[in-house]
Amino acid sequence: MTKKPIKFEISHKSGQARAGLIETPHGSFKTPVFIPVGTKATVKSLTPEQVKEISDVVLANTYHLYLQPGHKLVEKAGGLHKFMNFSGPIITDSGGFQVFSLGAAYGTNLSKFAGTRDVKSSKSKKGHSLVEIDDEGVNFRSVIDGSIHRFTPEISMEIQHSLGADIFFAFDECVSPQASVEYQKKALERTHRWAQQCITYHHSKENSERQALFGVVQGGRMKDLRVESSRVLAEMDFDGYGIGGSFDKEDITTAVEWVTKNLPEDKPRHLLGIGEPEDMFEAVEKGVDMFDCVSPTRIARSGTLYTPEGKINILNSRFREDFTVIDKNCSCYTCKNYSRAYLAHLFRAKEMLASTLASIHNLYFIVNLVARMREEILEGDFAKFKEGWLQVYMNNNLN
């Protein structure tokens, strides 16, 4: 019997919501948890010290690190932890999302959320896919230089072994919300087959004693597919589960529940790429333990900031002479030291510090919101907290 790379303990449940702890070879973190994204081995605009102040964990990306600087180089550097100077737990995504973002979505404004906007091509970007999918794997055209690269489940495993994250994901296909039912079924079957290949490959290596592998549930917005996917993967020997694919913004709750109900209780569930407060409240309630999302850092860089009363765009003219802080109850570094007017100035002047201060605030806000959810599960009233918090956040988008 091989040694388990991670340990997951649930200390308390409230309905389907769980509060727990995950121990990894690089330290532990509490769940539910929000995990900042550092795709290319850096959380954009932040130093590792700034990230550590806010979060115990980060998530990086296999495809992007494979392209640049190359997984072999990272391995030579002593692995991702050493290379990026982050000693806490690191997670890597498999490249499965890039099958979508660089495929069906490339050059368009298509998101994995269905029906939220008209899909159109961006004028300044080419609208054709950089991706070719077949039953055995995916050919990617590099976004950096156009060269062609092949990903298979085994290759994704191999790369992720080189990167050396504590937790990593099976290579899946994130399917477009616009795909036909026939296609979704075909893709799901393929993803399941790939999942088994990932396990087989991973378990044949000694890395399986220090790196945990999560399978990824797909199935889009179709109940039968989601249920099937979660049941099939639940039978496989994964250390935890990712929930991926596309959703309906309005109906994300039900889609998540179709899945969590069929996953093993004793393994962590990670809702991939979700991070808006309203979505996380719903998902935590349905038993999700982990989240990661680019949203807090991406929107921060263009001046959108979270407040308990909804998001604000600091570039709006009304903030030019607003000498109050972003959120008077926030204890992040940014709110402790800088005014809205100063941030507005930094953004208008296109100063780098603008991105840094905004990212610090947004990450702190989101990470601590999920941490607070955990507290409410442990010793409060999660449902009541959720209702009260969302009431203020959703109904008050003007500040």
Added chain:
RNA sequence: GCGUCGGUGGCGGAGCGGUCAAUCGCACGAGACUGUAAAUCUCGCGACCUAUGGUCUACGCAGGUUCGAAUCCUGCCCGGCGCA
């Protein structure tokens, strides 16, 4: 004083007889962003209106030529440069 080049929307700068309310930047105003192609992208930006259309006022000022002028002519005002 003479010569010469030029005066266009908040700024820079196109246009050089009709398709010009005027290319394009910037600035400004607003929006988007959910396993990062992203310090990015989209939209708006003379005024007014019975608004996927219409009316008016506009390209230094005043006249003129022409069916029609930001674009041609004359005078004036203002600026750069050169020569006295």
